[in-house]
């Protein structure tokens with residue numbers, strides 16, 4: 001960072017402070033992670049200088065020999081990693097990728113089924129004020145409020161009633177495994193296209209810790225920066241028969257020049273995800289989440305669906321008499337970062353909901369295991385049970401920092 005330091009103090013200092021924050025705090029936001037230094041090098045490389053509209057072998061600008069090599073590696077590795085027939089590695093991020101899928105396979109106004117936001121769905125799955133909800137007729141399914149799980153019989157009933165052209169499964173705040181096969185059977189009954197959004201769980205699926213939708217679903221989308229541990233971005237995988245429509249929707253339908261620096265980062269991340277250590281990481285993410293769930297339940301925390309199958313926990317704080325936002329702020333103060341979240345059947349407002357959402361990918365990447373999960377559960381409990389005790393919070397902040405310094409973050413010298 002010597003060049004930034006010499007040239008731009010404001011940005012340099014903010015990045016340095018951010019490094020310290022990442023190194024000294026416990027990252028529990030389930031959609032965050034730490035990429036390897038190799039991935040970061042690719043993102044900060046000269047590839048950021050190059051325009052390469054089009055696809056390998058079919059570009060609109062000259063000088064593509066190296067870019068084509070890189071993007072072809074990214075495509076082949078994505079296909080191999082997930083066992084997919086076709087891969088598009090150009091989407092800038094998850095939201096544009098979902099938009100491209102809709103643009104490729106639907107007409108405006110077509111009926112689509114997606115999970116409601118307050119029940120764990122993503123804004124791109126039909127939130128009324130979002131592009132998806134404005135451009136398409138989204139019919140939104142829910143989880144069962146009692147069990148916290150998706151009620152597949154109800155999904156089937158809604159599908160038969162609404163005859164959607166597409167069914168979207170895969171979520172943002174859902175702690176349980178997804179019944180891909182059952183979704184596919186329902187979609188087949190009504191002739192709907194199946195789209196799996198595995199943004200949150202792609203790393204666990206690639207590492208063999210969760211079931212893959214690839215054998216069943218038509219189209220699979222994932223961000224590359226969550227459990228998959230790559231650079232910020234996304235990919236779309238699909239069956240060969242949708243390949244042309246998907247590629248044309250990404251470029252020129254929705255995007256211009258792809259970010260080849262990020263695509264090189266994706267290629268590197270996919271290679272990393274094929275190594276045996278990545279399987280261990282995926283297993284440990286799940287083990288840590290289970291252990292954290294058990295430790296929190298011991299301390300009378302109420303988990304939506306009573307536990308987790310994945311990397312993610314959703315806690316209903318109603319019995320603790322602490323709203324989600326206050327919990328988020330107090331935990332932030334002690335160096336534990338997570339986010340307030342709505343719970344199914346949310347009685348409060350989305351700006352100040354009843355729950356918090358947390359996950360184990362980032363802390364697992366740092367090497368934390370079961371003993372650390374126990375300490376994290378203890379700290380969460382202490383902070384929430386003593387929400388106004390500033391002295392206690394200051395003491396916990398020191399304990400958090402001390403533990404964190406024993407688990408280095410890639411790219412940050414401690």
Ligand SMILES: *Cc1c(COP(=O)(O)O)cnc(C)c1O
Pocket residue numbers: 031093094095096098121122124170171172197198199200223233234
């Ligand atoms: C994170 C996420 C996205 C969107 O990704 P961005 O890169 O933030 O646009 C889409 N779908 C799901 C389920 C997600 O969790």
